[in-house]
Amino acid sequence: MASRHQAPKGTFDVLPGDEAAHAAVAAAAAARFAAAGYGRIETPIFEDTGLFARGVGEATDIVRKEMFTFEDRGGRSVTLRPEGTAPVCRAYVEHGMHRLPQPVKLSYSGPFFRYERPQEGRFRQFHQIGAEAIGSGSPLVDAELILLLAGTLADLGIDDVELRLSSLGSPAARARYRDELREFLRSREDELAPGVRDRIDANPMRAFDSDDAATRAVMKSAPRMLDRLDGEDAKHFAAVRELLDDAGLAYRLDGTLVRGLDYYNRTVFEFTCDRLGAQSGVGGGGRYDGLVELLGGPPTPAIGWAAGVERILLAMGATPEPEPIAVFVVAAEDRERAFALVRRLREAGIAADLDLAGRSFKGQMKQADRSRARHALILEPGGTAMLRDMTSGEQREVDPAELVSELGGR
């Protein structure tokens, strides 16, 4: 092995061949964000550790074991951001955005960090796109955001995702329900699979996902969150569903849907794709009406989602190729002339390239081919030039001085 250094565990380089695909995801999302009035926000890559401990929830796996946390030289504890919602809400509060017309609609894309064992579709540094609408409790916003993510995935040609939809109700109703579920599980404890039994306290919702036959039988009669929604919560959820139905977006009601962060209430959703291996979640989110207040702002309803760029890429399968260049200039001897010509072409906005490695004439033609140039321009000793179409092989004499207009430059 020649190189002694390699990218840190769970990280990766996005090489030029893959960059076009990454850019396509960002561009598709950006177009949807712009069309829906979501302004782009950039927050720091790292934040005060306390922001995540409080905003994401002390009890979550993210905070308990997945944060990249370190001390800076001033003795402050900082953490590489594991998710985007808490930082965006921090910014909302810090800049007094509650004084702006509500809701404030924000979008972002960039790297995030979680200290986990990597596997397919899961990394320590990964990329997310996301959107948050802060300051409105209307079900219209819930529907708008869900459709925003659905539309982005559709634009990227992903058609085999499933939308799972649920409501957690109010924090109080959710807590009541979890207690009820725990009680139910304990009453049937001896019928449950060991793994499920061990998690009655930590994660009772997980019991719904078990593939153990006896456990599944028990869960058939387990209480359902969706049956426990009280008046306003039920009304809100019904309104969201109606809006999605009206938009023609299919979804599966799934009262067992769990999201990993503490702050969710009411609407939660997730897009999954079962071709992705164990990490089937492409993106998801939900309402978090208490978070802004928790972070020191006024009581403010809000909702948002995030989607993993690497998982979207997995779901996309075929990925976009980089743009080809217009012309590759080939010259056996007069490299300065070729360089000057390429310089003029580039100034005119035409993508042009030339050999920079001292290749033979044949080698330059090979390079022209590999560079996926549409044309090769072959400079001849007498000052004349041949323009060769690299697909058809046809070529004709051209005046190098006329090349800019010949190739449609500005």
Add this chain to the structure above:
RNA sequence: GUGGGCGUAGCUCAGCUGGUAGAGCUCCUGGUUGUGGUCCAGGCGGUCGCGGGUUCGAGUCCCGUCGCUCACCCCA
């Protein structure tokens, strides 16, 4: 954090019961004294992940370690 699989050339891999490193692709050059994609030839390229052990001798066996990978947990 737990468990399985795997680390040989830039890439994909071969290397039988241990006998001092191979192929294909890529790259460069030439055949074609100025015309790419096919073909042919030559060339460049390897501390066999790392460390230790067994052995006359280790890519091959043993131990450790690091890394990658898949799964669990959980999640984007």
